[in-house]
Every structure is written in C-alpha cells, then in structure tokens.
Amino acid sequence: MTVAINAWPALVLNADFRPLSYFPLSLWSWHDTIKAVVTNRVNVVSVYDQEIRSPSFSLHLPSVISLKNYIMAQRRPAFTRFNVFLRDRFACQYCGAALPAHELTFDHLIPRSRGGRTTWQNVVAACAPCNLRKGGRLAHAAGMTPKRAPVQPTAHQLQESGRQFPPNFLHESWRDFLYWDAELDPL
Numbered sequence: 001m002t003v004a005i006n007a008w009p010a011l012v013l014n015a016d017f018r019p020l021s022y023f024p025l026s027l028w029s030w031h032d033t034i035k036a037v038v039t040n041r042v043n044v045v046s047v048y049d050q051e052i053r054s055p056s057f058s059l060h061l062p063s064v065i066s067l068k069n070y071i072m073a074q075r076r077p078a079f080t081r082f083n084v085f086l087r088d089r090f091a092c093q094y095c096g097a098a099l100p101a102h103e104l105t106f107d108h109l110i111p112r113s114r115g116g117r118t119t120w121q122n123v124v125a126a127c128a129p130c131n132l133r134k135g136g137r138l139a140h141a142a143g144m145t146p147k148r149a150p151v152q153p154t155a156h157q158l159q160e161s162g163r164q165f166p167p168n169f170l171h172e173s174w175r176d177f178l179y180w181d182a183e184l185d186p187l
C-alpha cells in the first residue's frame with residue numbers, strides 16, 4: 001500500500017501535552033512519525049483509521065503524538081512575515097483595522113529609501129491605504145504613530161497571540177490539544 005508523504009500528518013505535542021509550536025503548527029509527516037514511534041521517542045496519543053501494513057506488522061497512523069522528553073521553547077522567534085502579522089495581531093498598526101493576512105502589507109517606520117532596515121523594530125503590519133498615505137515619509141513626519149511600539153516578541157508572546165488565530169484546517173483529534181490550554185472565557 002502506498003500512502004502520500006503529505007497525507008496523515010501527526011500533531012506533535014511536547015512532553016507537557018501542549019503543542020510543540022502553534023506557528024507553524026507542529027506537524028510531522030506520517031513517515032517521520034512512524035520513525036519516532038519505532039525508535040521509542042514519542043507516545044502515540046491518538047490515531048487515524050488509516051493503517052499501514054508490512055509482512056511483519058500493521059499499525060494505525062498516529063494523528064497525535066507526544067514527545068517523551070520535554071523540549072524547551074525556542075527563545076527567539078523567527079523574523080518572518082507571518083510572525084510580524086502575528087505580533088501585530090493581524091491589525092494595521094496605524095488605523096487599527098483587523099484584516100486577513102493577504103490584505104495586510106508591511107510598513108517600514110524609517111523607509112528603506114532612508115536607510116531603514118527590515119527588522120522587528122522597524123517593520124509593522126499596515127493596511128494598504130495607510131501604507132500608501134504614509135508613503136516614503138518617516139512615521140512621525142507623516143503624523144502616523146504605530147499603536148504599539150514594534151519590538152521583537154518573545155516566543156511566549158507569539159504563542160499567546162497564536163492561540164487567538166487557530167489554523168484553518170484541524171483534524172478533529174487535534175482540537176482538544178489546541179484548545180484545552182486556551183484560556184477560558186468568563187461566563
């Protein structure tokens with residue numbers, strides 16, 4: 001039987017049963033997952049109906065696994081487009097409009113044309129109209145101040161922010177692990 005390498009991904013939980021990471025969501029291919037199971041590095045928490053068979057064994061493909069040894073969270077999050085949006089909570093930092101990622105742009109507080117660098121401290125999420133309005137001016141010269149001063153977020157801050165923006169696709173066996181550790185809304 002052949003199984004596509006991208007099909008049947010497993011959600012990877014840390015040894016404390018929280019997802020190893022939210023962004024990107026920690027998923028392993030079934031192939032890597034089986035290898036980790038066979039080498040005894042993970043516990044199988046939940047499985048798909050899908051099985052793989054060989055002459056010597058058959059196994060349900062894991063849908064959720066947990067690491068046997070706790071891994072410390074990465075201290076410095078990657079400086080990526082998505083993480084900048086996540087830090088800024090998918091909202092224009094000038095007018096506050098919350099937008100889907102494909103409708104957001106990046107604005108350099110100090111424009112690149114004036115030597116501004118592409119760093120956590122100089123880049124914010126902005127809607128297209130605000131970005132256009134600011135143009136090549138310095139943020140303060142344009143009378144446009146970001147709602148929150150841009151700083152490099154900690155992995156923890158991004159993790160917290162990520163819980164508010166769950167991925168679009170979730171296998172049902174993952175949901176509990178993505179939401180159980182979310183804060184409960186007061187009734």
Ligand SMILES: [Zn+2]
Nearest residue numbers: 092095127130
């Ligand atoms: Zn705006």
